[in-house]
Amino acid sequence: MRLISSVVAVASFIAVSTNAVYAYGALGHTLTGQIAQQFLTPKTTTQIQKILQSYDGLLSGAASWPDQVRGLAQYKWATPLHFFNPVGDQPPDHCSADYVVAGSDNVNGLFNMTATMRKWAITPPTTPKESKTLEEALKFFLHFMGDIHQPLHDSSRDRGGNQAPIRWGKTKSNLHSMWDTLMITKDIKDRFNDDPQAYLDDIIKLAKTYWSDASTWTACDPIKNADASKNPWASTTKDIKTLCPIQWAMDTNALDCTYVWVNYSSTRDYSTDYFQQMTGPQSNYLVQRLLAQAGIRIAAVLNEVFDPSAKLPLTKRRPGGARLLPDY
Numbered sequence: 001m002r003l004i005s006s007v008v009a010v011a012s013f014i015a016v017s018t019n020a021v022y023a024y025g026a027l028g029h030t031l032t033g034q035i036a037q038q039f040l041t042p043k044t045t046t047q048i049q050k051i052l053q054s055y056d057g058l059l060s061g062a063a064s065w066p067d068q069v070r071g072l073a074q075y076k077w078a079t080p081l082h083f084f085n086p087v088g089d090q091p092p093d094h095c096s097a098d099y100v101v102a103g104s105d106n107v108n109g110l111f112n113m114t115a116t117m118r119k120w121a122i123t124p125p126t127t128p129k130e131s132k133t134l135e136e137a138l139k140f141f142l143h144f145m146g147d148i149h150q151p152l153h154d155s156s157r158d159r160g161g162n163q164a165p166i167r168w169g170k171t172k173s174n175l176h177s178m179w180d181t182l183m184i185t186k187d188i189k190d191r192f193n194d195d196p197q198a199y200l201d202d203i204i205k206l207a208k209t210y211w212s213d214a215s216t217w218t219a220c221d222p223i224k225n226a227d228a229s230k231n232p233w234a235s236t237t238k239d240i241k242t243l244c245p246i247q248w249a250m251d252t253n254a255l256d257c258t259y260v261w262v263n264y265s266s267t268r269d270y271s272t273d274y275f276q277q278m279t280g281p282q283s284n285y286l287v288q289r290l291l292a293q294a295g296i297r298i299a300a301v302l303n304e305v306f307d308p309s310a311k312l313p314l315t316k317r318r319p320g321g322a323r324l325l326p327d328y
Contacts (some may be wrong), residue, residue: 025181026064027196028291029146033060034200035207035295036142040302047121047306051135059142059298066143078140081109082147084249089156091256092264097154099246102232106148110245113141115233117305118240142298148245149294151260152176154253164264169271178270179260183287186271187279199288206285207292217293218300220244239308242300252290259283 037059040048049057066082069075084106086096099107116137125131147153152161152175161175168182192198207214224230224246226238237243259278268274279287303310 025184026067027181027184028150029063029067029143030060031184031196031200031203031291032146032149032294032298033058033063033142035203035292036298036302038204039296039299041307041310043307043310044299044303044305048138048302051131051138062139063142063146065139078109080104081106081112081140081144082153083160084148084154084253085156085160086154086249086253087156089253089256091155091157091261093257095155095253095257097250097253099230099249101230106144106153107245107249108232109144110141110148110243111231111233111237113137113144114240114243114301114305115236117141117302118236121305141301145298145301146294148248149252149290150179151252151255151290152179154249155256155260157256157261161260165266167267167269167271169269173270175260175264175270179287182271183275183279184291186275187287191279203288203292203295206288207296211284211289211292214292214296217296218242221247240301240304242297242304248297255286259286 037045045057048059052058052062055061066075066078070079070082081104084097086098088094088098089096102108117134120130120134120137125134155161158164158175161179162177164175166173166175166178168178173182188194188196188199192202220242221244222241225240225243226234228234230246231237277283279285
């Protein structure tokens with residue numbers, strides 16, 4: 001299956017290239033794209049296939065592109081949009097998610113890219129330049145959605161953990177890289193016998209049967225999205241009810257105080273009890289949960305952008321009344 005093959009390829013690459021540095025890791029972005037693809041409406045899928053022709057219409061293939069171009073001068077403007085760096089943030093004692101309206105950060109980047117996609121969804125591009133603008137907006141959107149769900153992209157301490165050294169078994173790393181890549185790859189190896197498809201299937205299963213609040217993940221405070229004093233792109237995005245990056249940044253930032261930075265020590269081996277907590281039931285399978293939230297929210301926003309007339313069943317009910325995520 002083409003969807004899964006991209007995950008396998010990235011997982012194999014990371015396994016032999018442990019010194020590579022990625023924002024949320026290429027594997028993390030690939031997985032969020034994989035998850036999102038499964039919740040797109042047919043019309044949205046068709047639109048995405050037209051936009052991402054060079055990626056065979058696969059969100060997973062396009063999601064890591066912004067990291068690949070970060071070193072190019074023409075994309076230097078996008079570098080700060082990978083992060084949300086609140087002033088005064090000092091976890092685990094104090095987590096702050098103060099949002100700067102029209103600032104250069106992850107939240108504003110998501111508002112901007114969504115507005116750009118919506119503009120061209122309403123009036124389709126007619127020139128190669130316009131088509132490129134739409135494609136790049138989609139690729140940045142996919143990537144920034146992954147980033148905003150990585151807790152250390154929402155933390156100011158020690159440059160988002162990049163300057164927070166840790167031990168990882170017999171090797172040295174840092175807190176940011178561990179959350180980007182190391183925990184995901186170890187979880188796939190240890191619990192799923194190095195099978196990325198089994199890991200992906202488990203995330204979908206957890207979203208549909210285990211996380212009881214999954215049906216609420218696409219709920220937003222409409223005021224924060226529609227209020228021009230909070231969202232400079234509100235005139236274009238106000239009707240997109242599932243777009244709420246301010247709230248996502250606040251919720252993910254809060255995890256830095258409750259989980260990520262608790263009992264931080266540069267001499268601690270994070271591949272043991274810490275890893276087990278973040279990938280296990282003690283934290284509600286937090287690492288997988290964040291990947292699931294990113295993917296499901298990506299799909300919800302894209303469905304509203306490209307298929308606004310659809311009556312999107314954001315939740316379904318199983319026998320007994322339990323709420324279930326939709327299958328499209």
